[in-house]
Amino acid sequence: MAVPFPPAAARDYLLSQPEFLDLVLPRNVSSRDYPDEITEPFVLITASTNAGPDPVVNKPLVRITTKVPKLEVLGGTVDPEELAWDITSIARDLLSRARNVPFRNCAWTGHWVNGPSVLPVDKTRGVDFPLYGATCQIEFAMKVNRT
Numbered sequence: 001m002a003v004p005f006p007p008a009a010a011r012d013y014l015l016s017q018p019e020f021l022d023l024v025l026p027r028n029v030s031s032r033d034y035p036d037e038i039t040e041p042f043v044l045i046t047a048s049t050n051a052g053p054d055p056v057v058n059k060p061l062v063r064i065t066t067k068v069p070k071l072e073v074l075g076g077t078v079d080p081e082e083l084a085w086d087i088t089s090i091a092r093d094l095l096s097r098a099r100n101v102p103f104r105n106c107a108w109t110g111h112w113v114n115g116p117s118v119l120p121v122d123k124t125r126g127v128d129f130p131l132y133g134a135t136c137q138i139e140f141a142m143k144v145n146r147t
Contacts, residue, residue, distance in 0.1 A: 002105075006060040006140050007031035007045040009103040010095055014043075017094050023087050024066075034067065038131060041068045041087055048137065058142045061113060064091045067122065067131040081118065081132040088116040088134040095138040106144045113137040 011031055014020045028042045035042065043066050050060040066087045068080040078086075096112035115136025122131040 003050075003055075003058050003060075003142060003144055004104040004106050005031070006047045006050075006062050006108075006142065009101070009108055009140065009142075010045045010062045010064070010138070012103065013098060013101055014045075014091055014094060020087075020090055020094060023083070023090065038067055038069050039073055041066060041074075041083060043087065043091065056144050056146060058140075058144070060140050060142065062095070062110075062138050062140055063135060064088055064095070064115075064138070065119070065133060065135040066091075067133045070130050070132075073129075081134075084132050084134040085116050085118065088136050092116060092136040092138060106142045108140045108142045111139045111141065113139050 008031060011029055015026050015029060024041050024043055028040055031045045034044060046063045048061045048063050050058055052059045066084040068084040071080055074080055092112060092115060095110040098110045100107045100109060116134045119133035119135055122133060
């Protein structure tokens with residue numbers, strides 16, 4: 001039986017947490033790619049590495065990366081860089097405190113690794129459309145149920 005996809009486990013867990021959903025709409029949480037246009041806070045969840053003592057106990061690193069548009073697009077009064085930090089910090093706290101969370105054919109427990117860290121301002125979409133970001137990594141201890 002395959003090891004479940006860790007970003008999906010993180011996404012499902014975060015989407016069940018009201019504290020996270022107070023800041024990010026479910027449609028803006030993905031494990032695939034950034035949308036062409038980001039007009040609200042967006043969270044990308046990826047897995048960067050996977051290691052462990054044996055094939056039954058995997059320890060993938062899950063990366064949470066938040067991108068937020070400039071204040072003129074976002075609206076409100078919260079600095080976009082600070083909002084990216086806050087969202088990433090909340091995701092980090094929720095995931096790193098999670099214990100024995102059932103997901104498909106396994107259970108996982110989160111452990112904080114690093115972050116949040118502020119990312120350089122992303123100007124790849126043009127200088128008029130900067131994205132402010134923050135990232136963190138959580139190690140998932142995933143024990144696969146092989147029965």
